[in-house]
Amino acid sequence: MSRKMKNKVVTNLPIERIATEGKCVGHHDGKVVFVSGVAPGDVVDVRITKGRSSFMEGEPVKFHQYSKDRVEAFCSHFGTCGGCKWQHINYELQKNYKRQQVLDQFQRIAKVETPEISPIVGSEKTTYYRNKLDFTFSNKKWLTLEQIQSEDEFDRNALGFHIPKMFDKIVDVDHCYLQGGISNDVRNELRAFALENELSFYDIRNQVGLLRNLIIRTTSTGQTMVIVQFGESDLELIPKVMEFLKIRFPEITSLLYVINTKGNETFHDLELVTYAGLPYIEEEMEGLKFRIGPKSFYQTNSEQAYELYKITRDFAELKGDEIVYDLYTGTGTIANFVAKKAKQVIGVEYVEAAIADAKINSQINGIENTLFYAGDMKEILNDEFIENHAAPDVIITDPPRAGMDEKVVQMLLKLAAPKIVYVSCNPATQARDLALLGEKYDVQKVQPVDMFPQTYHVENVVLLTLKK
Numbered sequence: 001m002s003r004k005m006k007n008k009v010v011t012n013l014p015i016e017r018i019a020t021e022g023k024c025v026g027h028h029d030g031k032v033v034f035v036s037g038v039a040p041g042d043v044v045d046v047r048i049t050k051g052r053s054s055f056m057e058g059e060p061v062k063f064h065q066y067s068k069d070r071v072e073a074f075c076s077h078f079g080t081c082g083g084c085k086w087q088h089i090n091y092e093l094q095k096n097y098k099r100q101q102v103l104d105q106f107q108r109i110a111k112v113e114t115p116e117i118s119p120i121v122g123s124e125k126t127t128y129y130r131n132k133l134d135f136t137f138s139n140k141k142w143l144t145l146e147q148i149q150s151e152d153e154f155d156r157n158a159l160g161f162h163i164p165k166m167f168d169k170i171v172d173v174d175h176c177y178l179q180g181g182i183s184n185d186v187r188n189e190l191r192a193f194a195l196e197n198e199l200s201f202y203d204i205r206n207q208v209g210l211l212r213n214l215i216i217r218t219t220s221t222g223q224t225m226v227i228v229q230f231g232e233s234d235l236e237l238i239p240k241v242m243e244f245l246k247i248r249f250p251e252i253t254s255l256l257y258v259i260n261t262k263g264n265e266t267f268h269d270l271e272l273v274t275y276a277g278l279p280y281i282e283e284e285m286e287g288l289k290f291r292i293g294p295k296s297f298y299q300t301n302s303e304q305a306y307e308l309y310k311i312t313r314d315f316a317e318l319k320g321d322e323i324v325y326d327l328y329t330g331t332g333t334i335a336n337f338v339a340k341k342a343k344q345v346i347g348v349e350y351v352e353a354a355i356a357d358a359k360i361n362s363q364i365n366g367i368e369n370t371l372f373y374a375g376d377m378k379e380i381l382n383d384e385f386i387e388n389h390a391a392p393d394v395i396i397t398d399p400p401r402a403g404m405d406e407k408v409v410q411m412l413l414k415l416a417a418p419k420i421v422y423v424s425c426n427p428a429t430q431a432r433d434l435a436l437l438g439e440k441y442d443v444q445k446v447q448p449v450d451m452f453p454q455t456y457h458v459e460n461v462v463l464l465t466l467k468k
């Protein structure tokens, strides 16, 4: 019956609350309806886009009542672009919903006893907080309905972000409120230069075109890295583009490019060329320097990363004589950040370039009690590894969104370190892992942190102690 609902319009649906992944929930005919682009308190007509036996999904087509918690969205790309999906909800409420999400996931999935979840640590900056953005060049610009219906011809080249669920359509970004500094100018002027010089924008379907991707990374110390990804190896045009950026933006401290003719945009396996400046940028925290190469992961909100690391260090309560494992260490930021307070810190991560940066980060900061290893966690963290190193007193783990592999969780249970500090960017997978760790561990503290205002994403730090 529900499949028949597809494209039908449910009228006057009161929106009740926010569910996972930022969608809101209403009820119709005893079924849950997930609706995007609305806020709790709205009353809307919803066109059903998906009907299943237990739930439906839809999008608003008419608003009868607006929630009192709504605010005016500030970005002209709101509703089209996949980022900042919560900018129509006031920030105080965004924070409450994020905390609620952690609570919901823990109750639904973890099913372990938890102490009260602390109020979320909010971000002072609610715009211009990201230190990294990734823009795509495309010859398939997303056109608005008015543009499609108008008689005018439109240039279809675009530089911006992917439209959600459409791999080849790109919203041509005029201004992005996520990254400050020269980011908006670099993107807009590079696009203008490319259009003026009739350079080809990437055609993702046919995998041809010169300009493929633009990555801009900034630091709180004012450094900027710009990486241009080219889809063709044109030795005449590439220097022309790079020279334009070098001359026009002397503020760029690290200007690189990479030629990528593969089927995907990742460049972990490709060689980057430093065209001007240094091959890295440096972030600073409590006087420590962190070197970030083009292939390294670094938390994308530097100010909130500092808050996150302080909470992690506080939860670990190090006295100076502990062996600490920092799993999924990235460029070793947490490892180096806590090293002063530990006997030894061992960081593990699978991106080799990040491990090379982690070692350099220890070196440039004069830190001598860290060791770093590159490898897949489920392979490297084995009995031999433990035999070769002292057993940990504290384990800090900060896995990707997918959480920890079950083999890794089993290893943590076997290691039975007195304390685990689990940092996560996905409370659902964290809750799943906690359900397993619950066999030997109690959850002592739960502290959500907002790294990504205007989105539903939430970071969460949990302290676990070994059951007595």
Ligand SMILES: C[S@@+](CC[C@H](N)C(=O)[O-])C[C@H]1O[C@@H](n2cnc3c(N)ncnc32)[C@H](O)[C@@H]1O
Pocket: 297, 298, 299, 327, 328, 329, 330, 331, 332, 333, 334, 348, 349, 350, 351, 354, 375, 376, 377, 378, 398, 399, 400, 401, 425
């Ligand atoms: C959320 S990041 C944490 C980085 C770091 N703790 C920080 O704060 O900068 C997760 C890291 O896990 C690494 N990673 C993902 N899967 C892995 C695996 N199977 N084995 C080892 N490391 C992995 C990623 O490369 C990434 O650097």
